[in-house]
Amino acid sequence: MSVWTRIVNVFRSDRVNCEIAEEFETHIEEAVAAGRNEREARRALGTYVRHRKEGHQVRVIGWLDSLRADAIFGWRQLWKHKTTSVAAVLSLALGIGACGAAFRLVNALFLRPLPIQNSERLYAVRLDGVTFQGKPFIWDTMSYPVFMKMRAAVAGQAELIAMEPAHRNDITFSSDAEMEKAYVQHVSGWMFAAFGLRPALGRLLTEDDDRVQGAEPYAVISYGYWSSRFGRDPGVIGKSFRMGDDLYRIVGVSDRGFTGTEPGKMPDVFVPTAMNVQGVREAGDGWLRVFVLPRSGIAIEPVRQQMYAVYRAFEQERAKAWTNIPKELLIGYPREKLLLRPAGTGVSQMQDDYRVPLTVLGLLVVLMLLIACANVANLIAARSSARSREMALRISIGSGRLRLAQMILAESAILAGLATVAGALFAFWAAPFVVRSIGHADDPVRLVFGGGWNVLAFGSFLALGTTLLFGLGPAFRASKIKPASALKGGDDPMARRRGMYLVIGAQTAFCFVVLFLSFLFVTTFRRLSERPLGFAPERVLLLNTLKKDNKHVIDWQPLLERIKAQPGVELVALEGWPLLGGMNDNELISMKGAPPTNVSSNFLGISPGWIKTMKIALLDGRDLQAEDARAHAVLVNRAFAQQYFGGRDPVGQWFTTLGFNGTPDRHEIVGWVADVAAKNVHEPMSPAVYLPLHTDALGSSWDSATLVVRTSVTDPSVLTATLRHTVEQSEPELRVGDVETQMELVRAQTIRERLLANLAAFFAVVALLLAAVGLYGVLSYSVLQREREIGVRIALGARLGHVTRIVTAQIFAMVATGALAGCALGLIAARYVQSLLYGVKGSDPITMAAPALVLFAAVLLSALPAVLRATRIDPATMLRAE
């Protein structure tokens, strides 16, 4: 009989039994027809039941058949307690779904190999050094000249590939009026060949496209961009677009699977590095990530050493030209180490930003799943204890102990299976949801969620793991039942309760860790959001403008007047770049001719009226004026005064910076203002210098500036179209690039903290709820079990306090132990997450007070119903009921 038939027969056992009966009856009939007595024939043949049993076993696969029976039985058991079963499935589904979603994110960001050849051999350069202030600093970009020198040095052993981090750029396909955004990436021309990529259409860039500076304006677009922007039109080959001053021609479409090497970003357009003429020349401009692909069989360490030697020699040579940096800072320069890290799964800023947060989220969701599992384990334990007589009976009439364990496990597996299906749906929705909330509307995070085998494997692992986690204990206990004592009522009713208490203790510990961590993250986010910025970001619109022709001189004054005349506009000013927008100019200064200091100041060009527009407090002195541009008057902030003048009024003092041609520029301080968060909101306020932008005629060194418009409307972005139009009408030589609100930039500062705080708070609420429900359930169960005992005690004169104590003492001791263990775990976890925190210390015992209090309140609340029930037991009724 084929295996398949036997599998099928499992699911039609009625029919199989009918057939056996039929054959049985045919035999009797034939016997009777042959003249035998029917009763004698039946006796000779034996009982039908025996035939059915033996015949059935041959016709089905035994274990599958028993599994089917167990599954049906388990389903009926679950169906009998619909509400608790649904609650169990939902809480498990939430845990499994959250774990699955976290894994999908981790997989997409860190585990998915780049769809290129030899991804296992790919390395990326990382520089591990310190700032001039001595703080550790890690970066991974280098200049073009040093990259080319390194490439020549290791030629023959390894291929070096340079790739600029992808960035959003303005490009136009037809007229300048139709500007659009695309993610552009300058890459080495030989990248495509080195990665073994094939064109989907046309040709890819080659080394020949990347030899001469600015000479080969060819572009390859990604398959995704080709689909979304051009609807896979083959006519795209030969199309041109303008980016900056150059006109590029599209020569091909890249491989379908290739979405770049930066998880979190997907480049749309690839252009040769040589097209960034300024970047190719400038030895001080680190704009390229360097990838290393050693030839097979070549060890990576010697390659690294050669590259490092080239790097050191290059940087030492470069440092000779630096005169504005204190000599002692240059001792041993460059102090950074050049490291190669495996890059088979890509390299991106997002990976660095979210490595620790995702690990923490992973920890939180796993803890949440464990809490849910603990609840279900206790639920099943309680149920199977209620069924212990049934189990004992089964064993007495000959059921195998393994079969009993299998029966309980089948029930657990159904729960876990249902929860996994629901959880998978949840994860399917939740992972993209989290990614959306990380990104910015204009600059979304773009991740490839491979739905590959590893996600599937992880899901199955979760389902199996949870089944065993909450099913194994009760199953083991069921298999150990001693029928004689169980039928008498059990010889150790405490044993099962002790197991439950242990689970409650573990649950409390996990819950405390989740609460504690989420408290840290919520506090961090609150502290950061409450941190004074020093300016008022509300209702401010920022228009980033670029000059079309670098040499053109723009008269800003009439433009500012026209913008100010628009309805809804209150004030307008100019700045070099937006505050908190990611741009910075840090320079070392010399105080009154002294040698340069080692603390850098943050420089920003502003127009008169900027501090009023941004609502920055002027402490003393005066604002800049139009004529200050030539007089080199500047404003400084409080941190600057603190750094250089011991906090005294700096107005009237002067300092120098190193000018363009190497001669010192002298700056006169005419006013000082309050501290303003300019770089990011996490760091302490640093010294800042505000120097005048040339408002009458923007100097040639400025090719872009930002218009700051304070409006009277709550959502200033409604003015975007009008203001864009106004600027381009009144000054045709200007192009408006990104338009954003200052609030967006402020919010973007805390995206990670907001995400962590929101998710952690959500997990904390769920964890607390689950733990409370679990505690409530176990307490109620134990009171129910001990009703008679409590009744007797009350009858003998036990007081309220005494009853409460016997009901709760043991479990509270367990909860307290769990909470203590949670404290210890929390302290360990907090050390790991310290880098994500702001204004709150994980190691501080005081920060543990709040989560402990919340936990304590939840414990009290969930214990109350059981205690009330215990004290209301009426001994008379209780004893009569026996």
Place this chain on the structure above:
Amino acid sequence: MKKPDALQGSLDLLVLKILERRPRTHGYGIMTAVKDASDDLLRIEEGSLYPALYRMEEAGWIRAEWIKNDTGRRARVYELTAAGRKQLGLEESRWHAATAAINQVLRTV
């Protein structure tokens, strides 16, 4: 030798042999065939026949099929599979070896 169990394994041999000679026979037919062929000397115990058939079916020596017999009733008939044929050869030679050995003992002692 009324009891077939007296000689271990002879039940399988008999059933297989009958099915080789008369394929597509049902349980009752196998039983009567053994009785007839042995001139009523051998009789398969009815209670053991069906378990033996199920066992051989599981082992893959025989396969079963439902057919309509002359009286219009459904009957389950059995026939040998290739594996069953091989098994029959095996059992036959084992039987011959055993009886030859026993005969030899009877002759020499």
